[in-house]
Structures are given as C-alpha cells and as structure tokens.
Amino acid sequence: MRITKIFVIAVLLLCSTVVARAQFLMDMIDTTTELGKGMISMYQKYDALRFSGYIQPQFQMAQARGASSYAGGDFPPAVDNRFMLRRGRIRVDYERYNKDNMPLVQFAFQFDGTERGVFIRDFYGRFFETKFNVLSLAAGMFARPFGYEVNLSSADRETPERGRMSQILMKTERDMGAMVSFEPRRKDHPLSFLKIDAGLFNGQGLTGPNDFDSHKDFIGRIAIKPCKIRGTNYLLSAGVSILYGGMEQFTQYINTMGTVNGKPGYTVDSAAGNVGKIAPRHYFGADIQLKIPNGPGKGSTQFRAEYIRGKQTATALTTETPGIIPLTPQGKPQPLYIRNFDGAYLYFLQNLGSDKHQVVVKYDWYDPNKDVKGKDIGMPGAGLTAADIRYNTLGVGYLYYANEHLKFMFYYDWVTNESTELEGYKKDLKDNVLTCRIQYRF
16 A cells, blocks of 8 residues: 555656646747757647546435445444545546547546545556547556446546445446447547447456456447437437456355245255356446436436346355455355346436536435345245345435536435345345535546
C-alpha cells in the first residue's frame, strides 16, 4: 500500500510539472522560427494530457447497528451512522489526434483514494485504426463491457451505488484483459449509431492479486447509441450483453440444485474427474434507456431498465465471483456451488421544472438461486444458506446540481429479503440506509 501511494504521488507531481513547464515554454516561444514551430509541436503533445476527478464525502444512517449493506459496505457491529469518503478519484488521460482530428492513441489511469487506502481503478492503453476510423484495441485494466449500469460512471450515476447484483457478480466493475471495439467515429458513417465491444478477461476482476486459472471470460456487448424516435425528440438507446466464462474446478465436490427429501436442495457430484473442469459463469443481459426532454432548461424524464440472468459459480456462503481459489480453514479447496440466478433494475428519473433539481426512484432485485423460494431455505438437509436468499431494494432520492462542479444527493434504500426458515433470516432484516452525499468534481 505504501508503494502504491508513493507511486501515485510521484506520477501526479511529474505530470503537473510537465504541464506547468510546457506552458512556461509556450510563453517564451517565437512561433515564426523553425525551432519555435518544433517546440509548438512538442507542446501540443503535452496539451493532450488531461486531468479530471471527483470526491464523494458522505454521511449515512442505517436502520440498525452492524447492518450488512451494499450501500458502501457493511456497518461495524457497534455503528449505525458514519461519515466516510466513498470515493476520491483522480484520472489522467493522454490522447493524440491526427490531422483530420481522428484519435490515434489514448492512455488512461485512475486512482481511488479514501480513508481505506489507495487503489488502482483504471490503467489501460487504446489505439485506433485510422484507415476506416471504426476499430480500436484496448488492453490493460478497465471496465468490463457488460450492461449499462456497470459502465455508468459513479460521478454521473443518480444513485449512490450500483445494484446489489452488479456489485456481487462484477465487483469493482473492472478486470484485466484486452478488447476490440467497433465504433464508427465519423458522423456520416451509416453505422455511426452502433457500438460493439468484444474482449477476453481474466475473470476475477480486481478482487484477487493475480489470475488463479488459465480460463478466460469472453465479454461482449452490442449497443445502439441514443437515437431520436421518429417524429419526436425522445431519445432511445439499448443494448444486449453476454459474459461467457467460468473458473477451473480445483475441487471434486460440485453442488447443483436438485431434490432432497422431496424438496429443492443441493445434490453433490464428487467424481474425481471433476477436478480441472470448468465451472460455468454465464450471464446474459439486455438493457434499454428512454429520455424525454421536458423543454429548454427544464431537464428531462428518463426511464431505464436492465435484466440479467444466467449461471454463477461460487461457494456455499456467497455468490460473489471468487478473487482467489476459495480454501477451507484446513487449506483445501472449498466445494463449489452452481446456481441459476436472475436480477434487474428499473429507474425513473424526473427533473422538477429545472435541470438543477431531480428526483430518482429505483427498484432492483437479485435472486441468486431461482430454483428455491424463501421457505425452502433453512430446511434440514437441503444445504441452502443465506447466499440463496433473494433481495429487493426500493430507492428514492433527490439530487441538486448546484453547478457543473458540485452535486448534492439525499437517498434512502428500503431493502427487503425473503422470509426463510434459516435462523437470523426468518423475517426482514433491519438494513435500510439513508445516504447524504456531496460530490465535488473537476
């Protein structure tokens, strides 16, 4: 961690020094000479360096002390309110363009610094082909090209956090990999409305220090950019996504849903040949966004929806994608559990007579195990755990955009879990959360 902090500080000091020095040279250049023209060209390279960032200090109140939460992390056992710095991002971009103002290369890195430490969030390079101006290749650490919400920046999102499903299945949203993109960059191209991303990724995201198996995830997305609906000013966009991957089975004990004593429960396959096979991680999603302008200076009405379903491999107590080989206390690989899941979110956004005031209503659900219902969980012998419980969340919020640099957010999450026969989950948990946030952006 200390090395990471030193590296971040060194990079920022270096970049700021380069930009400041370049500006000083510009003031001294005689642009009528060949030397001056050459120095102008050098400065233009520095001028392609851009800094941006934001910080999100916030205050939260939970319904009970020690509440488990996806609204910024669990509360400590004796805590039901807290101040925290949810995100503190600094991003540096370097971009170069050709004489036709078409991009040639991009380099980006982004750090997240909070009271919990400093972490890398983006670190990638991208180059663009310039013959047809439709293709690009990115490699490094960047957001997975799956769905709409996963790729919507936390600085722009109207809710404090992404949905529970997004956080569990794609924790930190990013991964190591390479991606090819088809995106026509000339407005007169007949397919300028289309964007296609396809890439290979390690699979565990940023939750582990290294890739722990040789299997890679394929992730792809086909999206239609916002287009006007004929005869209106309504803007419609949509996309479909796929993640087709998995993880190597380091254990022979593979649990799948079946029937136990006439009721839904896990059955185990303990064949020695299971070791080395690939357990599935297959997601399929579709999303749509509709924006209806309310008039000049009055903002808009927006609707968003996304649905995802598939198979997820994890362990008995969680459906989160493992970041390392999950081990027992004895150091042996844990049995794996394969579940059929689904989930969705629905957004309603409405400006209140001005683009400065906005209300948001969001409903999302995540059902980690579609093959069971609440009262099945906790039945003797079924092997079902808290990881199989469905959660529904209704969020309501108000946002005030003071200016382009300052945003205020007040948001309340009502979280509801299935009633089960499992001890501690026989009724709804007290895990609602109020979030009050200020965002400073530059």
